[in-house]
Amino acid sequence: MTINYQALMARQFAPSTRHYSRAESAHFARGFGAGMDAAQADYDEPWLNPDAPKALPMAAVALADGEFWQQDPATGIVWQKIVHSAESIRMHGPLPPEGSVVATQRIKDIFDRGADRGAVMVQEQNLSDAQGNLLVSIEVTTVLKGNGGFGGQPPTSPRPEPLPNRPPDGVLDLCTPTAEDTAFKLTVDLDVAGADTEGVKRSMIRGVGCFGLAGRAALKLACANQPDRLQAFGVRYAGPMFTGETMRIALWEVGSGLAVFRMDAVERNQPVLSHGFIEYSYPT
Numbered sequence: 208m209t210i211n212y213q214a215l216m217a218r219q220f221a222p223s224t225r226h227y228s229r230a231e232s233a234h235f236a237r238g239f240g241a242g243m244d245a246a247q248a249d250y251d252e253p254w255l256n257p258d259a260p261k262a263l264p265m266a267a268v269a270l271a272d273g274e275f276w277q278q279d280p281a282t283g284i285v286w287q288k289i290v291h292s293a294e295s296i297r298m299h300g301p302l303p304p305e306g307s308v309v310a311t312q313r314i315k316d317i318f319d320r321g322a323d324r325g326a327v328m329v330q331e332q333n334l335s336d337a338q339g340n341l342l343v344s345i346e347v348t349t350v351l352k353g354n355g356g357f358g359g360q361p362p363t364s365p366r367p368e369p370l371p372n373r374p375p376d377g378v379l380d381l382c383t384p385t386a387e388d389t390a391f392k393l394t395v396d397l398d399v400a401g402a403d404t405e406g407v408k409r410s411m412i413r414g415v416g417c418f419g420l421a422g423r424a425a426l427k428l429a430c431a432n433q434p435d436r437l438q439a440f441g442v443r444y445a446g447p448m449f450t451g452e453t454m455r456i457a458l459w460e461v462g463s464g465l466a467v468f469r470m471d472a473v474e475r476n477q478p479v480l481s482h483g484f485i486e487y488s489y490p491t
Contacts, residue, residue: 209283209354209356209357210282210283210284210317210326210351210354210357211283212317212357212358212359214281215282215283215314215317215328216314216316216317218282218314220276220311220312220313222309222310222311223273223309223310224307224308224309224310225270225271225307225308225309225310226306226307227270227305227306227307227308228305229257229258229259229304229305230257231305232254232259232262232263232266232304232305233254233255233256233257234390235262235263235266235269235390235419236251236254236255236262236263236266236419236423237255237384237386237389237390238269238384238389238390238391238415238416238419239263239265239384239391239416239419239420239422239423240381240382240383240384240416240419240420240423240454241254241255241263241423242255243381243382243383243384243385244381244382247381247427250423250427250432251423253432254423259304260304261301261302261304261434261435262302262303262304262434263302263419263422263423263426263434264296264298264302264343264422264426264434264437264440265296265418265419265422265423265440266302266419267296267302267334267342267343267345268294268296268345268415268418268419269390269391269415269419270302270308270310270334271310271312271332271334271343271345272415273310273312277289283354284351284353284354285351285352285353285354287353288325288351288352288353288354289349289350289351289352290349290350290352290444291347291349291414291444292327292348292349292350292443292444293346293347293348293441293442293443293444294345294346294347294348294414294415294418294441294442294444295345295346295439295440295441295442295484296343296344296345296346296439296440296441297343297344297438297439298342298343298437298438298439299340299341299342299343299344300336300340300341300342300343301342301434301435302334302342302343302434303336306336306337307336307337308334308335308336308342309334309335309336309337309339310332310333310334311332311333311335312330312331312332312333313330313331314328314329314330314331315329315330315331315346316328316329317329317351317359318359318360318361318362318363319355319356319357319358319359319360319361320350320355320361320362321355321356322355322356323355323356324352324355325350325351325352325353325354325355326350326351326354326355326357326359327348327349327350327351327362328348328349328350328351329346329347329348330346330347330348330349331344331345331346331347332344332345332346332347333345346441367443367482370459370467370469370482371459371461371467373459375457375458375459375468376428376458376459376460376466377428377429377457377458378455378456378457378458379424379427379428379455379456379458380453380454380455380456380473381420381423381424381453381454381456382451382452382453382454383412383416383420383448383449383450383451383452383453383454384412384416384450385450385451389412389416389450390416391412391413391415391416391419392410392411392412392413392416392450393410393411393412393413409449409450409451409452410449410450411447411448411449412447412448412449412450414444416448417442417444417448417470417479417480418442420448420454420470421442421454421456421468421470421480421483422440424454424456424458424468424470425440425456425458425466425468425483425485428456428458428466428468429458429460429466429485429487430485430487431490433490436487436488436489436490437485437486437487438464438486438487438488439484439485439486440483440484440485440486441483441484442470442480442481442482442483443480443481443482443483444479444480445478445479445480445481446472446477446478446479447479448472448479449472452472452473452474452475453472453473453474454470454471454472454473454479455470455471455472455473456468456469456470457469457470457471458485464486464487464488464489465484465485465486465487466484466485466487467482467483467484467485468480468483468484468485469481469482469483470483
């Protein structure tokens with residue numbers, strides 16, 4: 208199906224205001240697997256404590272999550288064939304544990320990979336406080352598998368560098384959520400939305416849940432669990448994550464204030480996130 212590149216690039220998105228409480232911040236953290244591992248209790252306590260003065264920065268993606276506008280027939284997007292490809296955040300200020308944020312978004316560009324390979328859409332979202340101060344910038348990349356061949360420019364981003372060929376500098380295993388009301392369990396009926404592992408039915412967790420769980424790990428491994436040190440964080444999605452399984456995050460320091468990582472499902476021995484990165488500051 209053909210999309211109208213110019214119309215999509217000109218599409219206007221109304222700003223939206225999101226009010227949230229400390230309880231919602233804690234609910235997001237549980238959706239990122241916080242509270243699942245007894246060995247991580249001390250590290251998770253700041254995100255679950257109702258009196259905590261800080262929130263997990265990855266909650267910004269949940270707060271920016273809005274309407275599924277791609278379902279609008281006027282877009283020409285075959286929404287059933289959208290694949291979440293990559294996501295990143297850049298921090299401009301601390302994310303409050305409660306309050307109000309104003310979310311804005313725009314389509315940065317759409318690239319054409321050809322009729323057989325689909326298109327790549329890059330969106331930019333921003334969260335600001337009520338005074339207009341920018342808090343978090345978010346970039347979301349999706350593959351529109353049913354919309355290639357519209358005559359646009361090919362993707363320009365180079366392939367990421369291979370991960371270091373040496374033992375990682377840090378490894379952390381984390382459990383995925385199991386609660387029925389977990390925040391980011393996929394509810395739409397997709398072929399990949401469930402898995403039967405050893406007779407146990409598991410539900411797929413949305414990309415934002417993978418993003419947040421990996422973010423908890425990277426904060427601990429690279430930032431000593433201090434969210435104020437986080438400058439930027441991003442992932443490439445490589446496979447599904449399900450409820451009730453173990454994620455293994457392996458992280459390599461590759462420069463001053465820069466580390467890369469991957470995340471795999473331990474029981475299935477399958478990749479979930481590849482070529483993740485975290486930029487961070489050092490304590491002053």
